[in-house]
Amino acid sequence: MSEREKIPHYAGRLRFVLGVLGLATALLLWRVVDLHVFNRDFLQHQGDARALRVVEVPAHRGMITDRHGEPLAISTPVESVWANPRELAAARDKWKALARVLELDLRGLEQLLAKRQEREFVYLRRHITPELAQKVMALEIPGVALQREYRRYYPAGEVFAHVVGFTNIDDAGQEGIELLHNAWLKGTPGSKRVIKDRLGRIVENVESISEPRPGQDLRLALDRRIQYLAYRELKATVSRNQARAGSAVVLDVTTGEVLAMVNQPAYNPNNRGDLNSERLRNRTVTDVFEPGSTIKPFTVAAALESGKFRPDTPIDTGSGFLRVNSRLTVRDVHNYGRIDVRRVIQKSSNVGAATIALAIKPQQLWDLFNRVGLGTMTSSAFPGEATGLLTDFTRWRETERATLSYGYGLSVTALQLAQAYAALAADGRMHAATLLPADGHVQDGSQVMRPEIAQQVRAMLELAVGKDGTGSRAAVPGYRVGGKTGTARKVTAGGYSDSRYLALFAGFAPADAPRLAMVVVIDEPQGTEYYGGQVAAPVFGRVMSGALRLLDIAPDDLESLGVKLADVTVPVPAPAVPLMRTGATTRGVL
Ligand code: 59J
Numbered sequence: 001m002s003e004r005e006k007i008p009h010y011a012g013r014l015r016f017v018l019g020v021l022g023l024a025t026a027l028l029l030w031r032v033v034d035l036h037v038f039n040r041d042f043l044q045h046q047g048d049a050r051a052l053r054v055v056e057v058p059a060h061r062g063m064i065t066d067r068h069g070e071p072l073a074i075s076t077p078v079e080s081v082w083a084n085p086r087e088l089a090a091a092r093d094k095w096k097a098l099a100r101v102l103e104l105d106l107r108g109l110e111q112l113l114a115k116r117q118e119r120e121f122v123y124l125r126r127h128i129t130p131e132l133a134q135k136v137m138a139l140e141i142p143g144v145a146l147q148r149e150y151r152r153y154y155p156a157g158e159v160f161a162h163v164v165g166f167t168n169i170d171d172a173g174q175e176g177i178e179l180l181h182n183a184w185l186k187g188t189p190g191s192k193r194v195i196k197d198r199l200g201r202i203v204e205n206v207e208s209i210s211e212p213r214p215g216q217d218l219r220l221a222l223d224r225r226i227q228y229l230a231y232r233e234l235k236a237t238v239s240r241n242q243a244r245a246g247s248a249v250v251l252d253v254t255t256g257e258v259l260a261m262v263n264q265p266a267y268n269p270n271n272r273g274d275l276n277s278e279r280l281r282n283r284t285v286t287d288v289f290e291p292g293s294t295i296k297p298f299t300v301a302a303a304l305e306s307g308k309f310r311p312d313t314p315i316d317t318g319s320g321f322l323r324v325n326s327r328l329t330v331r332d333v334h335n336y337g338r339i340d341v342r343r344v345i346q347k348s349s350n351v352g353a354a355t356i357a358l359a360i361k362p363q364q365l366w367d368l369f370n371r372v373g374l375g376t377m378t379s380s381a382f383p384g385e386a387t388g389l390l391t392d393f394t395r396w397r398e399t400e401r402a403t404l405s406y407g408y409g410l411s412v413t414a415l416q417l418a419q420a421y422a423a424l425a426a427d428g429r430m431h432a433a434t435l436l437p438a439d440g441h442v443q444d445g446s447q448v449m450r451p452e453i454a455q456q457v458r459a460m461l462e463l464a465v466g467k468d469g470t471g472s473r474a475a476v477p478g479y480r481v482g483g484k485t486g487t488a489r490k491v492t493a494g495g496y497s498d499s500r501y502l503a504l505f506a507g508f509a510p511a512d513a514p515r516l517a518m519v520v521v522i523d524e525p526q527g528t529e530y531y532g533g534q535v536a537a538p539v540f541g542r543v544m545s546g547a548l549r550l551l552d553i554a555p556d557d558l559e560s561l562g563v564k565l566a567d568v569t570v571p572v573p574a575p576a577v578p579l580m581r582t583g584a585t586t587r588g589v590l
Contacts, residue, residue, distance in 0.1 A: 051195045052206065058149050059187030061171055062215035064164055064178070066224040067257075067437050072160050073178065075150040075171075079133035080126040085116045087143025094141045098124075101135050126169055127151045145196070152178075156224065158266040159231045162282035163222065163435065165383075166269045176282065177220065177435065179383050187215030221257035221437045226250055229546045230260040233539045234520070238264040241525035241535055247283045247414045248539065250518045250547060253422040253508060255438040256431030256445070258380075259516070259547070261415075285378070285385045288411035289521065292488030293348045293532070294506045295374070295407035297424060297457045299357055300341060302368035304453045306360045311456050312340045317351040324402045330354045345460040346469045348485060350406045357405030358398065365404065366393035371448040372420035372430065374412050379432040388412045407488065418519040421506045424458060425482075425514035427451040458482050462511045465537075474507055474537035476545040478555035482514075483507020483540060485532035490524070500524050505536035509544050512556040516547055 165176020375390025
């Protein structure tokens with residue numbers, strides 16, 4: 001028997017197996033064609049739907065600038081690293097490298113991921129440089145991705161910190177202008193659909209659902225140069241006198257624009273680690289104080305308005321004290337005897353001011369204080385602004401009438417006081433203090449005092465800065481200056497303190513046609529010198545001197561520079577057109 005005959009031949013079985021294989025192949029081929037040709041769109045969509053995400057596109061926050069467009073707050077693009085904790089859990093072996101590159105504590109990272117393990121999103125580190133972001137992505141860790149954000153940067157640092165304020169890490173205004181004008185600055189975030197790969201990285205921008213609308217820039221009234229000058233002088237004085245704090249405000253009296261607004265202590269808005277309420281406050285608007293003698297010009301203005309007093313009306317300041325009642329005796333530091341109203345201001349006589357106030361109606365004093373905005377919220381709308389306090393005259397007894405006249409029993413902010421001095425400087429026209437530029441749209445301002453009265457009081461304030469006045473150290477070479485000193489004992493638990501003072505100066509320049517008003521407050525100077533005339537007046541003098549020059553305001557007192565008017569030679573400009581010969585007509589020349 002041959003081999004062939006020995007092995008049974010199952011021809012039917014072979015055909016069957018081949019048939020099954022053939023059918024299977026055909027089915028597979030059909031499926032391939034089906035998926036790739038007939039179901040292509042459906043499947044593509046299903047796949048995309050699983051990898052497609054809608055992500056937010058942050059909007060660029062508007063820039064804050066000074067009046068000349070110098071940047072005070074700007075937003076720069078940065079990257080933030082985030083993770084999907086579930087996906088990242090699958091790559092535990094990479095955590096250590098991740099922590100190292102991100103400069104995070106490994107234990108902290110582990111705890112963070114454990115706490116958020118049910119979530120799909122957690123920030124690992126925000127606002128990092130593009131270089132660091134590249135390094136993180138180079139690790140190719142599943143579930144780790146980047147998000148574009150904006151970081152706020154404050155080029156002027158502590159100098160503008162109290163005015164500009166700052167945003168939080170989510171770009172929302174927290175303090176100052178950043179908070180007050182948040183809606184204007186912030187813009188609207190957009191959104192887009194993206195495809196993310198297995199690692200959560202965006203591989204394709206599919207479509208923009210809505211474009212981010214950038215926020216708008218905001219220009220402030222402040223002048224960076226004057227602000228720096230005021231800040232430098234205030235800081236030096238606070239430090240030299242080991243004072244607790246200090247503030248200064250410079251206003252343009254013709255518009256009410258705030259040109260400088262500074263405080264000590266301050267903070268660095270770019271690095272807010274050491275932030276506390278002492279450093280944070282914009283004291284020029286949040287803190288109130290008893291203005292002491294700086295109020296006297298308004299007492300005198302009310303007296304002049306009453307018609308009962310003139311600048312040369314004599315006042316008997318007696319032997320330096322005035323007993324009002326059993327609870328109050330008003331005292332002067334020196335005995336000035338019989339002086340006129342002008343000298344009451346020049347020498348800062350408390351007895352003189354009280355005598356004047358007791359001779360006029362309480363309502364007349366209250367009215368004037370009220371009209372110049374003392375104890376009334378300004379319209380700056382600054383966050384945290386204090387109202388101050390001026391009680392109603394119907395509740396004043398003799399004690400209040402006397403003490404209010406020299407600045408006790410009412411409280412004001414530095415901004416309010418500056419605004420009141422600006423009204424005096426602007427011939428009685430009151431311009432609301434504003435942090436935004438007037439840009440030619442200057443309101444006329446309400447007339448809160450007759451111009452002649454403002455001028456008479458200003459002349460007295462010039463005497464106070466003269467060589468026999470209390471404020472001689474506020475003088476500015478080349479310019480006539482007016483202003484008032486004040487040294488006010490602070491209220492403590494046991495009444496007025498014997499060791500804690502506020503040194504004050506408020507004034508304006510040039511006295512002839514004032515452009516600037518300024519208030520300086522030094523809180524608790526500790527040195528042997530602590531009078532307003534010694535501590536605050538020099539700050540005024542130095543800042544005003546620089547500001548007047550920066551603004552190109554013509555000197556109105558050349559004699560103080562040792563220049564005699566006869567010495568001044570005015571260069572005669574060359575004629576732009578040929579001089580006329582005698583007999584020529586003017587036609588053709590004009
Ligand atoms: C003073 C006050 C407190 C409150 C007095 C300052 C009163 C008063 C009760 C003694 C220091 C001091 C209502 S002084 O501002 O008169 O600025 O250059 O604090 O009088 O009655 O050891 N200022 N200051 N008074 N209180 N109550 C003068 C004066 C002022 C100066 C100097 C010397 C006070 C000329 C203040 C300055 O004009």
